[in-house]
Amino acid sequence: MKPPLLEVRGLDAGYGDTQALWDVSVAVAEGSVVSLVGANGAGKSTLLKTVSGLLKPQRGQVWFRGRSIAGMAPQAIVATGLSHVPEGRGLFTRMTVLENLQLGAYPGQVRGRTEESLARVFELFPRLRERTRQQAGLMSGGEQQMLAIGRAVMACPSLLILDEPSMGLGPLVVEEVFGLIRRLNDSGVTILLVEQNIQRALQIADRAFVLQTGRVVMQGTGRELLADPDIRKAYIGSLG
């Protein structure tokens, strides 16, 4: 069997003396969409940050494309083909749309392909093409989210990590963002997604992991978890 694109094994991580993840193991198969779900503070963002290098693991392993990336600096990890769109988007708001996209192709491995990547991003997000000279911070929330994803795509990632891409967006824009995630996945990009909107997150996921107070408590296909009565009661029921 083919090894997973990303594999996290027995991961402990946290902030300073505060441990937020205990013995977490997660696998992401190449070409799939994997969702991490759970309540606020369950450790989803911590897991993403540890994978992309923003946090150093206290214990455990992180394998990406057959290579150990645990403890590597984020700027080195992104160059291996793993792009992380952080919670809150992390846009350079005082810079233009084009400059944000150009910086997305900063790593030496992909900088030579900037023009190709720009063409690809403009095809995915036609609205960005019309706004290349606009200051990023002056765009609407939905456009900013598209730009954040587009900037990550500029690094030609094989794995795209999205932390709460629908945060603060209206329902129509959320649909648009999920449509884009679908299209990106169809074009061959593997997706690891954290999402408050659990119903949406499970619908789009090939596989999902449920985190609770820093541990993986359940996993399965998106459909299985959507049908699970405990999940429905704990996370979806209250939302209708």
Next chain:
Amino acid sequence: MTAFDSATLGVLGELLVNGVLFGSMYGVAAIGLSLIFGTMGIIFLAQGAMIVLGGYAAYWAFRLLGLDPYLTLVVLMPVSLLVGAALYQMLFRRAAALSDRNTTLLIAVGLSFMLESAMSLMWTPDPRSITTTYTSSGFEIAGMRLSVTRTAGFLVAIVATFVVTLFLRRTMIGKAVRAVSEDMVASTLVGISPHRVNMVAFAVGIALAGVAGCTLAATYTIDPYFGFLLSLKALIALALGGLGNVGGALAGGILLGVIESGSSYFLPGWGDAMGYAAFLLVLLFRPQGLFVRAMKKV
């Protein structure tokens, strides 16, 4: 009566122009501070001492080799870029990785005082100045007499501002400097190495100190202890102009120059005090700076 009025006007015009010309040097120093603050998150209090060091370089090049200070400037710029990069690697690289900024700030303060003492020991505390054939010459525009060296300093400042702006807008590493200045975490996520960007920004900051030092030595007298005051002036210029804005830093320097030269006429001896007063007023009532447009958040 009319004669007196036009004479007063002439004096005021000269004060204004001289303030603008001299303030542009503060502006260059402030741009350096702004770049270093944006990336490393500290007020680089040794900037003034580095300017004085650049001034001494110009002075000794003139005294010993007979080099014109504006020729020295061309040579000093690449040299001070290298010195800046080396200083960053030796003194600041380790401290910049700490989340606590105080260590970096204290290193800058230590560097400043060490440079002052060293320059004083090596070159005595005597004030020095460069006297070329054109130092005291001037020319007249619209009835105002302008000094050649001050005008040259102003032109150098304009060119330096223009070059730094191009660097920040047109080059990839310049864009990375702006990115790190806004969001360090997001910068590392797109693949930017903060140390590299810190080093580049620091080197450019020191190169600007070299530029300011050459023009200062060509215009004024320098002494080893002048640096700390210059750092403060650059800090005031930066506060007036607003952080993260190259043109604003230059404008802030020019404004400070005008405030100082104006108040030295109306309230002789109060030039520095009025500069500090403007600093406090701006921090109290417009902490984002005078030349920054507030950005609307959507």
